[in-house]
Amino acid sequence: MKFINRIFAVVMLACAVCGMRAGNTMVIARLDSAQLLMGKTTALHLEIVQDKGKIGIFPLEQSDTLSSAIEIAGKTVPDTVDLGNGRIQINRDLILQAFDSGMYVVKPIPFIVNGDTAMSKPLTLKVMPVKVDEKQDIHGFKPVIEPPFKFFDWVPDVLIDYWWAFLLAFLLVGGGLCYYFLWYKKGRKFVMPGRKRLPPYEEAMINLNRLKDSNLWQNGQEKEYFTGLTDILRVYIDRRFEINAVEMTSTQIIDTLKKNDETRAVNEQLSMILEMADVVKFANVRPLADDNEMAFKRAVNFIEATKPLPVADAKGKKGGRGNA
Amino acid sequence: MSETVNIRELNDLIASKSNFVNMIKQGMDQTIVGQKHLVDSLLIALLANGHILLEGVPGLAKTLAIKTLASLIDARFSRIQFTPDLLPADVVGTMVYSIKKESFEVKKGPVFANFVLADEINRAPAKVQSALLEAMQERQVTIGESTFSLDDPFLVLATQNPIEQEGTYPLPEAQVDRFLMKVVIGYPSKTEEASIIKMNISPEHKNIIPLVTPRDIVETREIVQKIYVDEKIERYIVDIVFATRFPEEYGLKDLKGMISFGASPRASISMALAARAYAFLKGRGYVIPEDVRAVCHDVMRHRIGLSYEAEANNIGADEIISEILDKIAVP
Numbered sequence: 309m310k311f312i313n314r315i316f317a318v319v320m321l322a323c324a325v326c327g328m329r330a331g332n333t334m335v336i337a338r339l340d341s342a343q344l345l346m347g348k349t350t351a352l353h354l355e356i357v358q359d360k361g362k363i364g365i366f367p368l369e370q371s372d373t374l375s376s377a378i379e380i381a382g383k384t385v386p387d388t389v390d391l392g393n394g395r396i397q398i399n400r401d402l403i404l405q406a407f408d409s410g411m412y413v414v415k416p417i418p419f420i421v422n423g424d425t426a427m428s429k430p431l432t433l434k435v436m437p438v439k440v441d442e443k444q445d446i447h448g449f450k451p452v453i454e455p456p457f458k459f460f461d462w463v464p465d466v467l468i469d470y471w472w473a474f475l476l477a478f479l480l481v482g483g484g485l486c487y488y489f490l491w492y493k494k495g496r497k498f499v500m501p502g503r504k505r506l507p508p509y510e511e512a513m514i515n516l517n518r519l520k521d522s523n524l525w526q527n528g529q530e531k532e533y534f535t536g537l538t539d540i541l542r543v544y545i546d547r548r549f550e551i552n553a554v555e556m557t558s559t560q561i562i563d564t565l566k567k568n569d570e571t572r573a574v575n576e577q578l579s580m581i582l583e584m585a586d587v588v589k590f591a592n593v594r595p596l597a598d599d600n601e602m603a604f605k606r607a608v609n610f611i612e613a614t615k616p617l618p619v620a621d622a623k624g625k626k627g628g629r630g631n632a
Numbered sequence: 633m634s635e636t637v638n639i640r641e642l643n644d645l646i647a648s649k650s651n652f653v654n655m656i657k658q659g660m661d662q663t664i665v666g667q668k669h670l671v672d673s674l675l676i677a678l679l680a681n682g683h684i685l686l687e688g689v690p691g692l693a694k695t696l697a698i699k700t701l702a703s704l705i706d707a708r709f710s711r712i713q714f715t716p717d718l719l720p721a722d723v724v725g726t727m728v729y730s731i732k733k734e735s736f737e738v739k740k741g742p743v744f745a746n747f748v749l750a751d752e753i754n755r756a757p758a759k760v761q762s763a764l765l766e767a768m769q770e771r772q773v774t775i776g777e778s779t780f781s782l783d784d785p786f787l788v789l790a791t792q793n794p795i796e797q798e799g800t801y802p803l804p805e806a807q808v809d810r811f812l813m814k815v816v817i818g819y820p821s822k823t824e825e826a827s828i829i830k831m832n833i834s835p836e837h838k839n840i841i842p843l844v845t846p847r848d849i850v851e852t853r854e855i856v857q858k859i860y861v862d863e864k865i866e867r868y869i870v871d872i873v874f875a876t877r878f879p880e881e882y883g884l885k886d887l888k889g890m891i892s893f894g895a896s897p898r899a900s901i902s903m904a905l906a907a908r909a910y911a912f913l914k915g916r917g918y919v920i921p922e923d924v925r926a927v928c929h930d931v932m933r934h935r936i937g938l939s940y941e942a943e944a945n946n947i948g949a950d951e952i953i954s955e956i957l958d959k960i961a962v963p
Contacts (some may be wrong), residue, residue, distance in 0.1 A: 535864075535963070542962075554961050557922040589963065590862045591639050591918035 332395075333358040333421045337428035339404075339414070346438045349381055349405045354428070356398040356419050357391065364398070365420040374404065377412050378433065381405040409437035508547035509615045515540045516608060525600040531592075533600060534585040537607055541581065544611055558582035574613045577606040642858055642917035649852055650915050655843045659704040662838055664697050665831060666824035672913065673815045673930060674701055674789070678849060679856045679909035682812025682902065683768050683788040685753075685803075685934060689795060692817050698749050698789045705849060706842030707746030708783065712764075714756035716799065720763035724773045738775050743767050746783045746846055750790040754800040764788065765807045785849045805893075805937065812902050813927070814934035816950075852912075859908045860918040864963035866904065868921055872928060873900045875956045876936050884959055887952055890942035895935040903931045921962045929953050 336355040344350045358364055372380050382403040389397045406412070411434050416427035455461075460468065467474060505511070519540065524533035545553040545561060549568060553561050562579050565571045571578070581603050587593045595603075653675060660671045670686070674697065677684045686694055695711065702709035712723055725741035742748065743764065750764055767773050771782045790811070792803075808814070820828060871882070877894030879887035904919075906927035911919045933949040942952070 552958065555958050557920070557925060557962050559922055586920050587918075590865060590920050591860060592862065593639055 333364070333419060333424065333426040335417055335419045335426045335428040337414070337417050337431060339431055339433060342432060343434045343436055344404070344406060345436050346409055347405070347407060349403050350433075352402040352404055352414065352417075352431075354398075354400045354402065354417060356400070356426075357395060358398070358419075358421050358426075360390070360394045360396045362421050366400075367418050367420065368402070374402075374414055375412060377406055377408050377410065377435070378414065379405045379407075404433070406433070406435040409435045411435075507616075508544050509611060511547075512540055512544040512611050513608075515543075516604070516611070520604065525595075525597070530588055530594055530600065534588040534595075534603070537603060538582065538585045538589075541578070541607055541610065548614060548616070558586055571610075571614055574610045578610050581606050581610070639860065639917050642855075642860070643915075645855055646859075646912060646915055646917050649855055650912060652844050652848060652852070653913055656701070656704050659840065659843055660697070660700055663700045663831075663840065664693050665827045666820040667693060667697060667817060670694075670697055670815060670817050671701075672910075673813055674698065674787070675913060676906050676909040676927065677812050678785055678787055679853055679912055680812055680902075680905040681785070681853060682905065683790070683810070685808065685811040685814040686789055686791045686817065687794050687814065688791070688817035689819075690793060692819070694789070694791050694817070695749055695751070698747050698787075700840060702747040703840040704843050705746070705785075705846060706844070707785065707846050708744075709747045709749070710742035710745035711749040711751060712742050713751045714753050714760065716755060716757065718756045718760045720760050723760060723763050724767060725775045727776045736776065738778060738780075740775070740780070741773075743773060744780070744782060746785055746787065748786075748788045750788055752793055753790040754792050754802055757801055758804070761801065761803060761807060764790075765810055769810055783846070785846055785853075808934045809896055809898050811934060812906060813930040815930055816933070856909055856912045859911050859916075861904055861908060862918065865907070865919050865921065865924060868924055868960070868963050869900050869903045869907075871960045872924070872932075872956060873897075873903070875960060876932070876952070879956070882956070882959055884955065887955060890939055890945075890947055890952060891936060892939040893937035895932055899932055899935045903927060906931050925957055928957060 334357045336357075338353050338355075340351040340353070356364065368374075368380070369383075374380060380402050384401040384403075387399045389399065391397050404414075411432065414431040414433055416430050419426045506514070516537075519533070519536045522536075524530070524536065542553040542556075542561070545551065545565070549565070549571075551561075551564050553564075556564070558579075561582065562575065565575055565578065584595065584599060584603055588595055656675065657671060664671065670693075673684055676682075678701075688694060699709055699711075712718075721741065723741050724743050725739050727736040728739040729735075730737045748764075753761060753764070767782060768786075768788050771784075771786055773780050773782065819825075873895045875882040875884060876891060876899075879885065879891065903924060907919045907923040910923045910926050911917075914923070916923075929950055932953050936949045936952060938947070938949060938952075942948075
């Protein structure tokens with residue numbers, strides 16, 4: 309009988325030990341506070357002691373509730389401490405929250421190592437109701453508080469991380485657009501924005517001198533010479549009298565200028581130049597040297613005679629350009 | 633000025649030959665009041681060996697003009713009134729069985745004439761239009777197994793009425809392109825209208841005496857073909873035609889949405905031919921930009937396809953051509 313009692317005592321002791329720990333694993337749970345105000349949070353500290361190198365499973369990892377009334381609002385990252393002698397301790401906190409007042413039992417927290425389950429002790433949590441002042445008015449929900457504006461919060465991270473790449477791309481695209489609009493679109497002539505063009509008279513005289521210096525007709529290029537001469541005159545008339553002479557035929561230019569008092573005295577000269585130029589340009593006719601020189605002189609006369617007067621003189625003469 | 637011999641000779645030749653132009657114009661003035669542009673266009677088409685599509689309301693002396701021209705040139709004239717029941721054989725001719733000869737004989741149609749007035753061409757179905765347009769292009773007609781060349785000069789003046797579109801068969805773009813020019817004629821002025829009344833109520837009947845022969849026209853054409861067209865003029869024509877195809881390249885972005893298709897290469901050829909004939913009428917042995925501009929509207933207006941946007945904005949081909957001419961630099 310004595311022997312049977314001893315065996316029973318050993319079995320009971322073994323069972324008692326197995327209830328707290330599974331093998332060499334032990335789970336200790338403790339609450340920050342046994343009392344909790346409704347809606348507030350409290351931490352449940354877990355300490356798991358187990359053999360080093362063994363992989364444990366925490367069944368509550370994917371769960372967001374401990375019981376129907378207690379929610380898991382958050383979990384901290386496990387923190388492992390080497391205890392020496394082949395043992396480690398894993399510390400972890402579960403943030404608990406409850407919204408119904410009452411007394412609740414926090415069930416034992418399980419931890420499984422090698423198929424054995426270790427459980428913590430059950431705990432008690434009292435959820436206190438919030439005191440309501442019934443005398444006060446009922447208010448609606450408060451609006452969401454806007455965070456303060458910070459510029460860099462709005463800038464995409466990729467832009468901050470690779471700012472140098474974006475700056476490079478911006479410079480390339482900007483450079484390309486400048487090239488397209490300032491050079492390619494302007495008839496392949498680089499026109500700097502804001503660069504002032506010479507007045508029509510000065511421009512025409514410079515171009516006439518250039519034409520003279522080019523010695524075109526002296527080298528048998530009468531056609532090019534008269535083309536240049538008429539182009540200079542057309543551009544001058546276009547700018548000076550604001551008529552689109554570049555797109556007009558010789559007759560149209562003469563007809564238009566006939567109505568202009570400023571050119572009346574020199575219309576005949578212009579007419580002779582344009583007629584001669586038409587014959588040279590379109591009939592493949594080679595003019596005499598005198599004809600070339602005469603056409604040039606007439607062009608200079610026309611431009612000089614229609615040169616805009618200085619403002620003071622213009623007021624004095626009041627448009628009297630007829631004697632030019 | 634020391635001219636090259638060719639141009640001087642050509643100018644002299646033109647001066648001597650272009651006399652008949654004035655004679656024809658004077659002869660036309662005896663029966664036609666006003667319509668100078670129509671008369672000039674007829675002469676241009678005659679000299680450039682082309683055909684004319686004429687658009688104008690009824691009663692503007694279209695028939696009288698071409699009939700008078702035919703009489704002045706001593707040429708054969710025929711008129712075909714296009715109707716929905718017209719058949720190709722009614723235009724070009726057919727094979728007729730002769731009981732006497734007991735065989736089929738060729739019966740030539742009205743297209744066998746020097747001057748053909750195809751009145752209201754858009755009233756006949758496409759197959760009849762095609763028969764005439766093919767004859768215009770090929771200048772020959774096949775009846776049965778025989779092919780017959782058409783007379784030279786051969787000028788077709790096809791008319792269209794712009795106000796009655798119901799029950800008509802509009803000419804397809806490809807067919808319209810075969811006309812050298814599309815001439816639009818309007819009403820005469822008040823003075824001209826008064827002269828027209830006077831002329832028509834007068835009991836005096838004017839006999840038209842032939843002044844030139846078809847042979848003269850053919851010879852004159854040979855001179856017209858010698859008229860010098862400089863490279864600059866060719867480039868000017870090309871620029872104008874290209875501006876109808878790619879207006880944005882000529883600073884005419886606004887026109888891009890207005891044009892559904894631009895003028896064909898046939899337009900460039902026609903413009904050069906017509907400008908040359910116009911230079912001849914002006915007594916010149918070379919073409920200048922003014923000649924191109926003078927014929928540009930007539931040559932191009934039927935060759936530009938207008939978009940719905942243009943039609944909605946009431947913009948016609950003439951406005952588009954004018955805008956192009958105002959934008960293209962003259963050489």
